[in-house]
Amino acid sequence: MYLHRLKMENFRRYEQLDVEFNSGLNLLVGENDSGKTAIVDAIKYVLNTQSYEYLRPCVEDFYLDQSKDDSHRASVFRVECTFKGFDKHSAKHFIDWLGTDKEKNFFLKVWISATRKNGRVFYDVKAGSDEEGTTINGEARDLLRATYLKPLRDAxxxxxxxxxxxxxxxxxxxxxxxxxxxxxxxxxxxxxxxxxxxxxxxxxxxxxxxxxxxxxxxxxxxxxxxxxxxxxxxxxxxxxxxxxxxxxxxxxxxxxxxxxxxxxxxxYIAAELLLLKKSNYQGLKLGLIEEIEAHLHPQTQIRLIEAIQKICEENRIQFILTTHSTSLASKVKLKNLVLCKDGCLYPMGKEYTKLREGDYLFLERFLDSTKSNLFFANGVILVEGDAENILLPSFAKKIGRDLSQHSVSIVNVGSTAFLRYSNIFLRQDEKKLILDVSLITDVDVRPFIHENKQTKNKKDSNENVLKDEDGKTIKVEMTEVEVEEVRINTAQGIRDKYEAPVTAFVAPYWTLEYSIARSCLSELFHQAVYICHKTKSKDYVYGKEEKVTLIEKAKVEYKKWKDEDNLSVDEIAYNIYKKIMLDKKISKAVVAQVFADFIIDADFEGVEADENLSYLVSAIKNVTGK
Structure with missing residues (x-):
């Protein structure tokens, strides 16, 4: 038998909770104070533990809205556990309290109901198939004890x-x-x-x-x-x-x-498993472990969780674990994850999400420890490359929206795989996952800039030809209004195609780098690109004095483009991005790293109003509080 369902009313931070567990491994993930410990303690109150520790509800266990004072604290709470998976040998011990479902399978409900009065707490533990129930005797309850490992273990x-x-x-x-x-x-x-x-x-x-x-x-x-x-x-x-x-x-x-x-x-964990692997034991085999990663480095964490998954499958043992470890969250099968957020639990099994079969297989292959931090965030920014991943934290700080302080995770999904990740947050059940997700993507409409200035003003020059990344002509003389339409359609297509609960923020021109090169930060960005270009042969290594010299040379080149060559904004941006970065094969990640350092001391006045950068500003504000 195993713990199939947990229902709570007015317990700790949960006013109402109804969640189902797997019969094997269940890994509860979420940020601090998301309610993981409350889940474990609620189960302990109903079942007690194999260590026979003294457990008794207290006043602080009763629900209190965090926006109100203690006079509004609930006066009653109830925690109910439902067990399934009985065979005839285990069922005989609970015959007086068992019920049967529509498929004629046995189930057992056990609950604790508590009231508080005059500073004292009174409680009863009952069991039964109806709402009334009867007191469950000591022998039967003893078979329901869970093995529990506390978070701060002195092994x-x-x-x-x-x-x-x-x-x-x-x-x-x-x-x-x-x-x-x-x-x-x-x-x-x-x-x-x-x-x-x-x-x-x-x-x-x-x-x-x-x-x-x-x-x-x-x-x-x-x-x-x-x-x-x-x-x-x-x-x-x-x-x-x-x-x-x-x-x-x-x-x-x-x-x-x-x-x-x-x-x-x-x-210590190995010793505790002895109680769950008793050969003739007909009671509950449930292990509760808080912060299983305690004192373990990432590689050991991974080996441990892989071993526990195997133990679950081979010995029919159920585990409910809590963790703050992204390494563990990335190695556990997605169906075994339970996300704790905003006073609710969100199982990630196939019957609960709108992820397709292919999505599960993809995410099990590519959901690494870096990407799995989305399970611990208050907001998520999905990006398609290293440049955005490196640049955004510095950019956000400069506009007063520090991503770390707002518990926002940047997830670099690569290419268009963000559609897989965004579907994680879609639910088949009625639980709506409230999480702000911003997607930053390129419009990928490439401008055609004439390099032969002598033909530039000819009528048939097709100055406004726009091409895609493969060089195929999209349209002749596409107007800015039509380019904007491409951007809008790109964002709408993302929402429609997979019903993704994200807000898409699309670069106004070509790519992130090209848009920055058109912006009020154009000259600063050129300096970063120039330094990387001149130091590429030295693996982008340079000293302080060389940096100063290169910046001065970059300023001279940029001034020449503007004052002597009379280049337009687009032509300067084209020189920076296409002629230097792309043609010279300069690393976008390295440029982003250098530019991120420049941003720290840069004057950001006018950035938020800049049409080239406003999509980045809006994406950041979307996940840090509008």
Whole structure:
């Protein structure tokens, strides 16, 4: 059996919540304070944990609208878990509370309902197939306990010998240790105790024990004479298990080693899995792990999550994990992701989204750790290349819209693959995912600039010919109004073709670089391009003094274009982008990096009103608050 559905009313940040889980792996992703921990705690309240920790609802668990004061806090909350996947062996333990669905399959609903009054919290746990239910007994509830790993784990401490150690709890609850009275470990420990006692009574330790008992005899009253002896543990199995430790060994040298927090965390997780892999266990096999990536570097995170996916599939174990790791989010199958955002949960399985089969396969191949940060963002900007990815953060800062402060992620999807990514946010269910997404793309209508100025003014020169990227003529004498129509149709086509919940922002002229080269930042952009052109042979490496010299030479060249050659805005932009960047094969990414540095100290007055740059400004404002 597995946890199929979770419903909550007035619990923590969730006024209403209804979400379904996979029977295997479920990875909850989302930004801080998105409600991931609330989900885990709600499940713990209903089920309790294998560590038998003390769990009791408190006043802060009752829903409160963040815009209101505490007098508006809810007075009741309810958390309901529905279980499915019963076989005849597991079903028999819950026969008094089971129901059947339309397909005649068993289901079990268990819920906690709590009220608060005069600063005190009262709660009941019930189960049943109807809304009334009855109290579920201790034996049945014990079979529903979940294995839980808290986020701030002191793995080394939990696995060392001490009273009530987590290791002893894990072992004590395993079916290998069911026979408490006649377990083999008791006989082993009895022999050990006898050997230790003999050492302190007949061998080297005899004098030590004699001295201790002599002091005790002098300290104690005649009516209560005290004596002592050395041993490892008393005669109970629980005491024996509390003396055990679990330590890491290096297989290559066959000896114990001093490992870090990450390695001990892996050992701790491996130990906890013992409770989920009991061979004859007929209860719930559910693991709750918060921030599974704790203390682990990215490569270990990936290996761990791949192993857990395999364990889920092979052993019919269910996991509900939370993470802030983009590495984990990129490696888990999309169907196993659950996005937490704005007080709602959005499963990413095929039955919940409008992603097509091909989209899932594509995203599983190309959703890397860089692109998966869109699951943790308040806003997303989809771009088609490295230049936009590098340039936009600096550009946004200069217009007072720092992307980091607004939790906006830039996702470089390459080419037109943004259509795949944007469909992630489309839902088949009634849950509307509220997330601002801007798409920045080029219009890709190439202007034809005459390089032979002698024929430029001839009537048949076709000065306004526009060509596509393959050089094919689109139209002769296309007006600016018609170019704008191309832009509008491009944006509308993006929305219509895939119903993508994005706002498209299309470059007004040709490409990003060409539009910048036409703008009020034209001369600054030319300086960046000039530096990259002159240092290309040195792998774009230059010093401070060389930078100053190159900037001065760039200024001279730009002034000549304007004052002596009388070039138009388009002709200057063409020189910068086509004749230098494209013809000389200058890296767009490097130019963007150099230009981004120039932007930091640049005068940005007039940028927002510039028709060449307004689409970038609007795209940034769309995801940072209009």
């Amino acid at each position: 080394e401490s939990e696995l060392t010998p001490k009273k009530g150690s987590r290791l002893s709890q894990i072992l004590y609850n395993h079916d290998v240790f069911e026979d408490e009275e006649n377990h083999r470990l008791l006989r082993i420990m009895s022999l050990t105790n006898k050997a230790i006692e003999k050492f302190f009574t007949a061998h080297d330790g005899k004098e030590l024990l004699l001295d201790i008992n002599t002091y005790l005899d002098e300290f104690s009253l005649e009516s209560n004479k005290l004596n002592s002896r050395f041993n490892v543990s008393d005669s109970s199995l629980k005491s024996v298990l509390e003396k055990l430790s679990l330590r890491l060994f290096n297989q290559s040298v066959s000896e114990s080693t001093n490992q870090g927090l990450g390695s001990h965390n892996l050992l």
